[in-house]
Amino acid sequence: METEHRVALARLEGPLRCENHGPIDLHLDIHQDNAAGSLRSRVETALREAIRGGRLAPGTRLPSTRSLCTQLGVSRGVVSEAYAQLAAEGYLETRRGAGTTVAGTSAPRPSAGGHPERLSRLRYDLSPFRPALSAFPRAAWLAALARVSRQAPDEHLGYPPPAGTPALREAMAGYLSRARGVQATPERILICSSLRQGICLLWSVLAEKGARAVAVESPGWRGIAETARDSGLASVGVPVDRHGLRVRELEALRVDAVAVAPAHQFPTGSVLSADRRSALVQWCRRTGAIALEDDYDAEYRYDRRPLGALQGLAPEVVVYGGSASKSLAPAMRLAWMALPESLAPAMAALQRLRGGMPAPLLQLAFADLIERGDLDRHLRRGRRLYRARRDALLEELDRQLPDLRVMGAAAGLFLTLMLPPAVEESSVLASARGNGLALQPLGGSEPGIVVGYANLDQASVPQAVKLLARSIGSARPDASARPDAGQNVTP
């Protein structure tokens, strides 16, 4: 359809400007055969593209929601929501009494819209950060919410205890001990809104105690360095290889803490070896440093025995952090830390001061989900689902991209694909974006990309890998010489 659409648009002479001509026709095509996503997201996408392409110029007044819904044959709510989303993203401006106009800047910030927005343009979601959203156990979650909303005593409707509701702290202490070998009593558990939120507290508490710098994995999750900087701490990169963080390199550094993802490092997928675990703990004990263990997708492992949490080796120097973002959904906004006794009171006090506690009813519902075994059931289903998706992806990679090395596929929600040495990560990402794939770069010493498969159903795997192979192919230094390269990359 793309071509037809372009032709149709070309017939329009110049950008539309129809402020004074009553309801304008936006010529949006939302009923293409290959259109994906909800009606709302299709309306959004069509409008967004029209604005970005310059067809709808800054200042253009859009038709009323009533008028546009008639034009498009969709419900009015669909249009209102699309307008609201685009207004939130900065593409549109809504003024009371003045209707909705295209925002004043010709290069709108692709802003706060965040992930839902970005998803809607994608053909395949290869993000390593999201579990299968369609597998979220809505019924069980709603049942838990309903139980606690009906049964919780009134006092749970007041201000929540800073460190979390006792019921969830107790459930988490039990769960983490059983599932991850974490050593923690309930009073060492801190419930937070997200791992980032908890990490911000940790860096601030350490900074308050005199810490100056933190060692971070390189490559690694950017959230660690971002939050450290926000708390006034410097961050120093330490290389990661196939055995995880090179612990020995910590010796030369003057840092007060180290952040590490031992179970399944992002983005390399490596697992911290037993020797290095032990060396890391020794280093912490010797220097008085604190290790932050980011156990973010450790619930998922396929071909290897479970490895307990690092924290279990040395609960007095390791802060364990995990969240429900991968085990259930990012939208849960629930995370937890198991803290050394020396940090627990200061962390709770700062959580109270900053008002970051998650809603008590959410906490109680999550505790209910754990206690009833619903979380375990969900995780078992998830492991089967992701293993099947991963296997399909590995098989297809083997078929279509046999020369490329795969790393870190034994666990988690992503694998790492090493690129041919001469290929630049940024070129692959750009081509992939053009092909409707969102990828994360590896960002290490050799080029590579991170391919998440949680939201990639098996039927889509061949086509997604085809687009991936195309993106890599067209990013090869010699690609421009090939006659079909351009076509593939920018449809």
Place this chain on the structure above:
Amino acid sequence: METEHRVALARLEGPLRCENHGPIDLHLDIHQDNAAGSLRSRVETALREAIRGGRLAPGTRLPSTRSLCTQLGVSRGVVSEAYAQLAAEGYLETRRGAGTTVAGTSAPRPSAGGHPERLSRLRYDLSPFRPALSAFPRAAWLAALARVSRQAPDEHLGYPPPAGTPALREAMAGYLSRARGVQATPERILICSSLRQGICLLWSVLAEKGARAVAVESPGWRGIAETARDSGLASVGVPVDRHGLRVRELEALRVDAVAVAPAHQFPTGSVLSADRRSALVQWCRRTGAIALEDDYDAEYRYDRRPLGALQGLAPEVVVYGGSASKSLAPAMRLAWMALPESLAPAMAALQRLRGGMPAPLLQLAFADLIERGDLDRHLRRGRRLYRARRDALLEELDRQLPDLRVMGAAAGLFLTLMLPPAVEESSVLASARGNGLALQPLGGSEPGIVVGYANLDQASVPQAVKLLARSIGSARPDASARPDAGQNVTP
């Protein structure tokens, strides 16, 4: 040390029970070589372990703080704080006159303590911070949660947009415009987890832009100064009188922002006068300062016409902040800000970085509650309920404490009771605690107390005021001369 400690303990024959033997020796070892953490946390830990291990049995009476601090060689504050923390966690019970004992259950709830627990010891909850928790519309809230949990597209289960879900931002912009005269388009609305959480972001963003100091109301809500300090800003108190903040005194200060609660100031209950509102806005415009408007309980007013938000006068220099804590319940953990255009992008970016966004399903459910008119219905019921409770309280105060002046009763969830000049606030608070009343001090230039009535049902008013009168009576300087004073204070 562990071994020595164990040996020392083994010498004790059975659990300690020394209620009647004067100060007991707890054999706490807080000076071990490898002991970590502050003195307070070491004292806490030692006590907690002794209780959990069964060495200190339920019912055991602990030494007074004075006695234990001597035993341990630490300051008395350290011991008091440790006792308070363990009481909050449920390990200890503190009764006026009866000292501190190990809590009655042999397996104490290792709880987060927090408010619910503390409340349970109270006879009347006179907190100004909580709406009537029993009036929370559980059915409507659960219905909204159920609707959105079933209907929200999968993309709402991913990471939330940093500034809030578009649906709630739109609903809030409409609601705030209609209910509070706030001028804001959805893209200026930031949804946060609590007003504190949003204020932390604001101070940090202003500090990043070079701000150094913020003017705060004196007396005022301590959260403002606490969060400012946390963000590295100094805070400077500006007096409040019956017309609200003395805006003129800002002229002499070098501050970059001012925090003000124009609708119903805590704790004085005063309303910022029209002249001062206008002067405040002028001052902001002239100096480039930002005003934070804390509109925390503005939904409730009884005898006076509604006053629009300050923000409506000058949306480009005023940050409007409100929350669902008073209109629904603190446990909602939802708050919002209407931001000047110049601050909105930086606030959303910092919210993302710190991971403080509330759960999207909560946001969607709250939007649903607003759109269906459920929130308005709930607020209408609330106004009737609180007016009746306030009227009953005023009547009873007039009967039992006719000489004391009442302030700030025209709106909100509390009134301020001015005390006789010679009475100390702290004495009244201490007596009141003994009588089972939790009160807040006024903390201004004249003595006064803050009496919240949201959770005080009419039938309880006479008895609550009787206890209040008793508490004030026994705090009068001449009270000890009266034969019955002591009896009244410690029941």
